[in-house]
Amino acid sequence: MSDRRRDPSVEEHEVEPNAAALIESLRDIGYTLSSALADIVDNSLTAKASTISIKVDTDPERAAIAILDNGTGMTRDEVLEAMRPGSRSPKETRDKSDLGRFGLGLKTASFSHCRRLTVLSRKGSSSFAATWDLDLVVERNAWIVETTSMTEGIRFAETLDGDGTLVLWEKLDRVGLEKDNKNFIRLMDEATRHMELVFHRFMKAEPGQKPVELDINGRQLIPVDPFAEWHDATIRQPEDRRVFGSGMVTIQAFILPHRNKVKTDREWSKMGLAEGHMRSQGFYLYRNRRLIRCATWFRLAPQHRLTQLARVRIDIGNESDADWQIDVLKASASPPPALREHLRRLIEGLGGRSKRVYRKRGAKLTDENPLPLWQRTKIGERIVYDLNEEHPSVANFSISLCDDQLRKFGSVMRMISASLPLEALYHDMADNFSSMEQNSLGEHELMDAGRELIDQLRSFGNEYREIEAVMKSIPPFSKDTEIVSRLIEEAQSK
Template sequence: MAEQTVRLEPVPSILVESLRDIGYSLNSALADVIDNSIAANATEVQIFAIPGDDFRIAIIDNGEGLSREKLKQAMRLGSSDPRQERELNDLGRFGLGLKTASFSQCRRLTVLSCTGEEKGAAFTWDLDYVVRENQWAVIEELNIGSIPFAKELGHSGTLVLWEKLDRLTGVRGVGKVDHTRIISEVEDYLSLVFHRYLSGEKGVNRLAISVNKRPIVPIDPFNTCHKATQAGQRELICPGVTMQAFTLPHRSHYESQYEYERSGLPGGYLRNQGVYLYRAKRLILYGTWFGLSRKTALTQLTRVKIDIDVSQDELWKIDVKKVSAQIPEEVRKRLKSLLATIGAPSRKAYSKRAARLTSPDIYPAWNAERVGDRKLYKINRTHPVIVSFLESLDSDLSTNLETVLSFIETNFPVASLFYDFANNEDSVTAPDPREEELTNMARTFFSALNQSIQDDEKVLSIMQSNEPFCSRWVETLQSLGIEEQ
């Protein structure tokens, strides 16, 4: 069959605009640039995002830097072969990250690099110039001192400067930008994605990252420093892939609401349960079960750390943005087989708590009764407060009260409660009694229970494990005329 080759060169002005829409967010774009700093053995990365009309972002590291020729090559689209074997700490892959990440946010990218042996070199991709001239051409900056933030660059290292941030500020820079929100979200994202580098974990070079001179504090999604965290055994799934399951502490183990919410991460525990996938100890994606299981309230404390090295890129189909992956079949099978046991500690934390709250030893207001494969919640007719009230009624009123209690049980809002709890456990709470109501409850409970137990200390111990008294213990003692010891 006769054939001939026909050259079809991409049109620069069209392709460069298409490259901007690969799907980076500001956070993932910044993380991609920092990957290059880590590959250059940097120990410090400074990010400057100074609020103002002429909004620019600069990422500056103290890494090894690039010579003029190497920098020029690095500015080329597709500057490295993704099929080549890479160093273990090389977080790059396609030779596209620096450019596509930057283009996704700005129309003007300048990179200035110094090796310590040269005065430094700088090149600029100006997308308006590429579109206007319709050619793949960079601008070499000859007056390095005039580049914004150049004075912040040390003896060696690299400065990446984003200007004309039209995706944030609009085409002509007139868009309204919530700088405070943007900068805060950047800090939260980087504190999680690079937490193992920020904390100086064994096997990685410690990296300090700051935003506008403010150091970023790492956030460990597994809360490994908390004494109540349960860590499973680290398991080798296959060469280059390890897995370890963690069960986070229940809310009752945290000393403050802030600490509890920080460990939950943005979106909360339910949303962020699942696999945390790391490539060369850099977080790629998190909060997913890869379609193997549903996210449930009972497993919301479960998080699984999976580590892969850079040799796994093709198997896991790591994308250019390094924010998505596909789990290989071998790992999928192993993870699926372990899911039942992985989530067990989380389910146990909630089931034990539920059992305690319905234990007859503390006289709960509700009893959980098993009927076949169903569980029914019924008002506890033997509760001291209810018994005391029943005894004050004649037979007709007692019958009427039983009808009211049964009506309340029948209309227990199961579906609504499950939905609210599954979406946000913290949004579900019981009403807080007024001071007068609490006083009446405490006195009735104490009096009724003391008639059968006749031991003040034991009655107080039971009350201290019972709501609403335990949450307002000082007020409860005051209502009983008891001074706290």
Template sequence: MSAYKQSIPQADTLMGAMRSMGYSFEAAIADVIDNSISANCNVVKLYFPSEPTDSLVVGILDDGEGMSADVLFEAMRYGSTDSEFERQVNDLGRFGLGMKSASLSQCRVLTVVSLHEGQLSSYSWDFNCIQERKEWIVKELEQTEIKALPYIDSLLKFPHGTLVLWQDFDVLEKTSGGLVYDALVDLKDIVANNLALIFHNFLSARGKDNVKMYVNKGKIKPMDPFLESHPKTTTKKERSIAIRDSKGKERQIWVKPYILPFATDLNDEHRKLIGGIETLRIKQGFYVYRNKRLIIWGTWFGMKPRSELTKNARVRVDIPNSLDDIWSIDIKKQTASIPKQIQRQLRQTVIDAMDISVRKQTHRGRRENVDDIDYIWDRMEGRGKTFYYQINRENKVFQMVRERMSEEDYTLLEILLKEIEQNVPTQQIYIDKSNDAIRQEEPDNRLDEVYQLGVYMVSLAKSFGKKSIPEIVSDLMRTDPFCKYKVIEKKLLENYKDEIK
């Protein structure tokens, strides 16, 4: 007859393995804050050391409901909740591993203190002790030990709440060459920016749903990856898609596409809200939210490749935590995948958003298939759907200049133009355009420059005696650069009104 035998994992081996799950420092902080929000907090305060002392400690404090000693002891257990159980709608947890695995991926000593109904309780995981004793032993702190902990006075100012402390940063010790304090100083801003994006829905919420976050004394301001308040942001109608969870119950996800304005339409505040424009290209794609918390962003999930022309397209997807397994949400809550049963429906949403982004981008550049405009540059198609650019020799302005040149002069001009065409710095233009480093605004006197050029071109064409002044002006207004300045047409006609009569 078969028998069952208990097989308890080796404590130091398993904990050591889970410390190498791949959390980044900022992702680990966010995972701890998930617990704070699930505990209905309104304030989260992060404490980074302000001096390079021997005992460097990072603290994560919230004013949530707090936990009794028994509840806290259970919360410190690895796998304290079953991911298969249906959780509260505001629960941002997943496997009951987040706080422990995230914290100990960055430090060797994790201490949690909770204030509940006037009582303080605290437990601590010490990986040094686990390695020595090779047992799943969590330390319960006495009241005198609790009162001596860093940042404890800040917790005691709240009627209830929880304080998470990280100590002994062995990972940073290795990666920073021993400069742990300097590394923490650098991470402080990275963490603040990450939280401003991931939790922007909570930071910007009103009333009881609002959560305020601070790093030391600095308040974190929410980002807005969709610039919803900007008048030039293009939004499509939100729609819901029904999907069944793993238990067969129908759930709803919500999908809404956005196309951001051009970088030239953004002021400094708008640029801060989207986290800077230099990374627009890599931030395009889906933004998947789980209970309003951003899980993954900056990917099209393999549906379409990222490109420069689609960099302003973003699709927001909101899912409930009941679909975690369907979306393959991992322990770190940093990756997800689109369920097969809704891929086809989302694919069309992606195509539509990309098409709008491409149309908006190309509308800013040269318009295709406009027969009545003489552009200065011609876009020519070469082999294999590739393109090159050359000066339009049929351009009316070019022709006017050509007719005033001798054959010898024109030969020299052709040599120069061909060298210009062969040496267009397309790679550098692409780099500068990607970094939004190309000057878009025109000089203040540009309109006057074009007008003066128009006066000269009309006078030049008039000397040929082939066309009337209205015909000459009409031809010019269908030519670069005059077609961009319609007001010039009236001024040119007024300038020659006596001759027109």
């Protein structure tokens, strides 16, 4: 009982929300079709379903999406409660396997793409169905849910065999059906790829867990493992378990194999996921094994060429939702302040580890130049010169390229390396060594290149005195040490 004293001069009024206005507003929270379907699948997994089938009718005249599961099913009262907006408080303690939080997902995810939502559930010998029809809510301006214990007339109801639940979306008005069904089909393809990644740990047999079968129109979804654990050359670092805030956090880093250890382009592309290796590096945050955020360094570090093979799995439970600021869409999260510095140090260590994996095979012979643009290596009895793809200037340029451009750039670099005029160099050095010289950069070019190199070396954690010593010892900066000193002074004064 509240001990707040009532002020007799203050009146109380219960102000009910306008049904028509609020129900339309709930449609614009920000779901994509991919995230909306994933939210419905969450409910099926929470209900301990082992089989989840998505049925899609793309005919514009009768388009519909149905999500069926063989979970525990719901009683009449449970169905009605599930249809209530805000059915559970986000502060309520939930079962450890519960993938929900706000009591909004079923409704908001569905309303974001359809105007008619039906939930039919069977538990034991009884069935019960409830329907939200937004047109009826707007017409009556009232929170009206239609219910029935009959299954006749409910599409796909005949496929619900035994205990389980059917979620049916009809009156699809936000799936790109304005002209034809091509855009709808494209969005469903995107949703398929999204779920193969988001639920990959449910679809494969993890220790102590039975795999879940997930299909769309009968086509079995194939789990996509972003850590390439199936490849023998993947480096798995030990798990790091620690308590932060309200719960346990488990962190495990993976370094993917270098291209040289991957047999086929198809295998390499599979490891790169949909966005390619460069954009797929980073942290992968899982809440109860369900992927929440992927391929992000949480603004603790930029995506970099040297860390493109690094991916880190972070596991949290639903008791940590507030600490990680999990949103209603389950698409946004941020690490708690107490953990950020630990993650930043982890990234710095990964940069070095990933860099070592990414180096070409062979023993380096020259250490007097710590940043060689041309790298001299010995492979067996052969001595080979290659352009160094790990040189900061090369790596920094590579970051700006998409995967296709990066492949072409790599081909150009290999072409230049393979075209080094060794015979001409040999004869010229033997006959006219004293007259040989390298081209020089103009002062402005040297200054611009120097600023970029300093920024790169600083991002790796190097001190200015170390950077100055390195630059004064390597071409083209070694030819003008005065400019190097000016650049260092300029950088320190910023």
